[in-house]
Amino acid sequence: MDFEYTDAQRELSGLARELLADWAGRHPRPGDTGFDPDLWRAMAGAGLLDAALPERVNGGGYGLLEQCGVLTEIGRTVAPAPYSTSIAVVAATLAEFGDDAQVQRWVRPLLRGETTSAPALARDFVAFEAERDGNGWRIRGSQSVVADAAFADGYLVEARCGANSMLLLLDRGADGVMVSGQHVVNGTDAAVLELRDVQVPDQDVISAPEAAAWARRRAVVAACALQLGVLERALEMTCEYARTRKQFDKPIGSFQAVRQRLADAHIDVEAVRLTLWQAAWRESHGLPAESEVDVAKFWAAEAGHRVAHTAVHIHASTGIYLDYPMQRYFTAAKRAEFEAGGATAHLRTLGARLDADLS
Known part of the structure; x- marks a missing residue:
């Protein structure tokens, strides 16, 4: 298991850091x-959106490890x-399981x-139900706090059909799609997604039975990579503050107590880093x-x-001022x-899996 950055990761991470640092400065x-x-x-113009997708999409042959490098840089800003x-x-799920028409359209x-x-x-649990309806499917149900749903143009929805799960693609403007924005801890990107007998044709269905579980794992890894960037930069800012605040x-x-808390925080960040790359490496290698x-x-959570x-x-009252950047990192980390x-939730899932393995 080799956690050294590949050349592609270094290039993409460096490009992302430069572009995002410039944006953050402005x-x-x-x-x-x-x-x-x-x-x-x-x-998109810098190639950050398509560079970390598989070869069938962009010819680069990159994947999850490169995506995690970009996500860490996004978290830092x-x-x-x-x-x-x-x-x-x-995009990664469609690149893996979608057909050429789905890749082209979505x-x-x-x-x-x-x-x-x-x-x-x-x-x-699965919040949406799907049932066969002619040459397509009818979907109903609702789910709250769907990240980035408030402004999204389309949705990748997991729905239950009998004992199985399936993935379906929906346009925001489709009949029966209702989106209600929500204000969560660090912004207004989330929304309640309600589907009222939405008709989905067969061509907008991902048929691979393993696709839903694959997408869920990728979502978890992405959240960990983003969290790593947030925590990494928050700790750097805190160390700098502790050096200059008298x-x-x-x-x-x-002061000993401050040094101890910073040391513990450093160990925690390194634990997030190690476990993220271990999970991403194994996932990326199948x-x-x-x-x-x-x-x-x-x-990433604990x-x-x-x-x-x-x-x-350590920042004391300064850390929660709305005009000071630390509060943005705090709320991002809590999200x-x-x-x-x-x-x-993940500890219980892990415990149940280990128990089953030992039974």
Whole structure:
């Protein structure tokens, strides 16, 4: 298992850091919509949207590891770019399981920065029901807090059909698709997605039975990669603050209690990094990765909680000022803590799997 960055990862990560740092310098206080169309088009123009997809889509032959590198850089700037949903989940799933017509219709506009797409995948249960209706399917149900759904042009929906799950593609403007925006901890990108007997033709269905579980794993890995970037940068900012902020004529970083909290935060960030890359590496090589993905999300949630609170506590009241950047990292880390399932949910899943293996 080799966690060294590939040349492609270094190139994409470096390009993403340069572009996003430039954007962040020009937008010190971005809005709360979670989406900047100009930034999205700039990322497309720089090749960041299509470079990390498989060979059948862009000829590059890249994949999950490169996507995680880009996602980490997005997390470092908390940039309003729906890469984790549109690219790492929707586009990647269609590149893996979709046919050529689906790639042409749904993926190409994403890669050009013209559209975005949001996945509505199962959490504790499948929220949507599908039943056969002539030459297509009728879908009904609702799901709340669908990330990036408030502005998405299309949706990748997991629906239950009998004992099985299937993935379907929906246009935002289709009859029966109702989208109601929600204000979550770090913005207004999420929405309630309600489907009222929406008709979906067979050509907009992904037939592979393993596609839904594959997409869910990718969503979890993407959330961990984004969290790594958020925590990495939050810790850097906190260390710099501890070096420069003085109390009793001494930098607060010289106090033992502060040093201990920073040391613990460093260990937590490295644990998130290690478990993320272990899960991403196994997943990208087609190896069984379910347990590794659960471990990675546990650390992204549990360690993310600790690091976020350490950052705010060391900054004291400054950390929660709306005109100071740390509050954006705190709320982003809290959002990522629960995105794609919290620590307890993944720990229970991991425990059940280990119990089954030992039985």
